[in-house]
Amino acid sequence: MDLILASQSSTRRRILSCARIIAKAVSPQIDEENITKSLMAEKAMPRDIADTLAEHKAKKVSIKNPLSWVLGCDQVLDFEGKVFGKPITQEDLKQSLIRLSGTTHRLITANIIYHNTRPMWRHISVSHMTMHSMTITEIEMYVEQSWPEAQHSAGGYYFEKTPHLFSEVRGNWFDIMGLSIGPVVEYLNQHSKVTVFQAPKIAAVLGHPVAHSKSPRMHGHWLETNRISGSYIAIDIPLCRFSETVRVLIGVGIIGFNVTLPYKEDALALADYLTPRAKAIGAANTLIIDLNGLITADNTDGYGFITNLKVNSSDWFPQTGPALVLGAGGASRAVLVSLIEAGCPKIYLTNRTFQRAKDLAFQLSPLIEVIDWEDKERYLPIVTTVVNTTSLGMTGKPPLEIDLSSINLKALVTDLVYTPLDTPLLAQAYSLGCSVVDGIGMLLHQGGPGFEAWFGTRPIVDSEVEALVLK
Numbered sequence: 001m002d003l004i005l006a007s008q009s010s011t012r013r014r015i016l017s018c019a020r021i022i023a024k025a026v027s028p029q030i031d032e033e034n035i036t037k038s039l040m041a042e043k044a045m046p047r048d049i050a051d052t053l054a055e056h057k058a059k060k061v062s063i064k065n066p067l068s069w070v071l072g073c074d075q076v077l078d079f080e081g082k083v084f085g086k087p088i089t090q091e092d093l094k095q096s097l098i099r100l101s102g103t104t105h106r107l108i109t110a111n112i113i114y115h116n117t118r119p120m121w122r123h124i125s126v127s128h129m130t131m132h133s134m135t136i137t138e139i140e141m142y143v144e145q146s147w148p149e150a151q152h153s154a155g156g157y158y159f160e161k162t163p164h165l166f167s168e169v170r171g172n173w174f175d176i177m178g179l180s181i182g183p184v185v186e187y188l189n190q191h192s193k194v195t196v197f198q199a200p201k202i203a204a205v206l207g208h209p210v211a212h213s214k215s216p217r218m219h220g221h222w223l224e225t226n227r228i229s230g231s232y233i234a235i236d237i238p239l240c241r242f243s244e245t246v247r248v249l250i251g252v253g254i255i256g257f258n259v260t261l262p263y264k265e266d267a268l269a270l271a272d273y274l275t276p277r278a279k280a281i282g283a284a285n286t287l288i289i290d291l292n293g294l295i296t297a298d299n300t301d302g303y304g305f306i307t308n309l310k311v312n313s314s315d316w317f318p319q320t321g322p323a324l325v326l327g328a329g330g331a332s333r334a335v336l337v338s339l340i341e342a343g344c345p346k347i348y349l350t351n352r353t354f355q356r357a358k359d360l361a362f363q364l365s366p367l368i369e370v371i372d373w374e375d376k377e378r379y380l381p382i383v384t385t386v387v388n389t390t391s392l393g394m395t396g397k398p399p400l401e402i403d404l405s406s407i408n409l410k411a412l413v414t415d416l417v418y419t420p421l422d423t424p425l426l427a428q429a430y431s432l433g434c435s436v437v438d439g440i441g442m443l444l445h446q447g448g449p450g451f452e453a454w455f456g457t458r459p460i461v462d463s464e465v466e467a468l469v470l471k
């Protein structure tokens with residue numbers, strides 16, 4: 001099927017491509033402002049305005065391409081009978097947000113398919129969007145920061161980037177984004193003889209900040225290589241808005257999340273069910289949403305850690321001897337729990353702040369013995385695993401100062417730091433003849449269980465995905 005999208009919106013193009021639908025995008029160039037004005041003068045209903053605009057776009061492109069199928073889309077926002085289209089000026093955006101703040105409006109999405117200059121199918125969806133109350137200063141800040149994107153969007157908000165502006169949303173993610181992909185796919189499947197299209201699923205990584213996250217690249221690669229209709233995006237949620245924003249995102253159909261700093265504990269608190277390992281670690285990095293919107297919290301960091309060592313060092317067995325773990329922060333918890341679960345008989349834990357290590361050992365297991373940071377080298381001859389969970393040695397951070405000369409040469413040394421991949425700790429251990437495993441594999445392997453739960457396939461961790469993540 002030859003499909004043309006009568007829109008230049010990159011979001012809509014992205015939605016079609018994540019449903020694996022190949023479509024050419026063409027700008028329909030209709031006079032939206034004047035058409036809307038005359039429809040409003042005729043007292044047209046908001047849904048008719050959206051539908052008519054979508055139709056104008058589809059028709060114009062269909063006249064030039066009669067043999068193609070043409071998808072036209074438009075959105076308007078309806079608040080107490082007043083129609084809001086795209087804001088024309090920053091002042092316009094500010095005034096609309098002042099009106100919408102603290103209230104519920106309807107976001108109307110119209111999609112229409114034309115073929116041979118005739119309408120073949122049309123669809124209207126209505127989402128109910130309740131905005132948090134915003135102060136004038138907050139609105140002004142939003143306008144200032146978001147104008148480049150906001151000016152292209154009905155009502156002037158960009159839901160994908162700012163779901164936290166809303167306290168409640170009743171609608172579907174794709175409808176809100178302006179392309180009702182489920183119904184479009186259903187229609188295309190009835191009319192295309194060859195391909196069976198699937199409506200995409202969405203998962204996301206949540207954090208603050210989150211722009212640095214490697215997860216979208218990794219999951220995006222797995223979606224691509226497994227030919228799965230879906231998308232994985234990063235959503236930055238400002239402090240204090242985590243749980244209610246997650247509820248909004250679940251409400252609009254997101255099927256799962258990875259959670260990164262600073263929300264791993266909040267994610268656990270929010271869940272309806274906890275896996276034993278999430279409960280033991282006391283934090284969640286993976287949320288799985290079931291069909292009723294209930295949340296299962298999992299923690300796959302420890303799984304990622306152990307799997308990375310097993311895959312990369314076939315003669316390493318956690319049971320063979322004690323481990324020395326450096327650091328007692330968030331990452332250390334998952335390492336400690338997974339080592340104990342894997343049968344490690346004893347762990348020496350050391351941390352710059354002694355009490356933090358003491359508290360962790362007390363919470364987790366009597367098999368953990370806390371030793372002084374200054375004494376760490378004394379334990380090197382008797383351990384068979386050495387793990388750095390501190391941020392020391394990371395690019396831009398101080399080096400990890402440790403003299404490995406007394407190390408048991410049968411010990412495996414690993415570092416959670418993966419920027420750089422070959423940390424000074426690993427380089428020193430390698431030069432002495434120890435086995436070493438770098439930290440990138442933990443990141444890759446921790447992603448597997450979530451991907452499988454959301455998209456139904458266990459992804460393959462190979463050098464291709466590793467290279468992509470390290471790029």
Ligand code: ATR
Pocket residue numbers: 326327328329330331332351352353356389390391392398
């Ligand atoms: P993460 O979630 O990545 O583990 P974190 O909870 O902030 O991050 O923990 C960072 C770890 O690196 C802690 O063990 C921290 O030691 P403190 O508990 O004493 O803060 C350790 N760390 C950070 N900077 C350090 C430094 N300069 N010297 C020694 N340890 C350091």
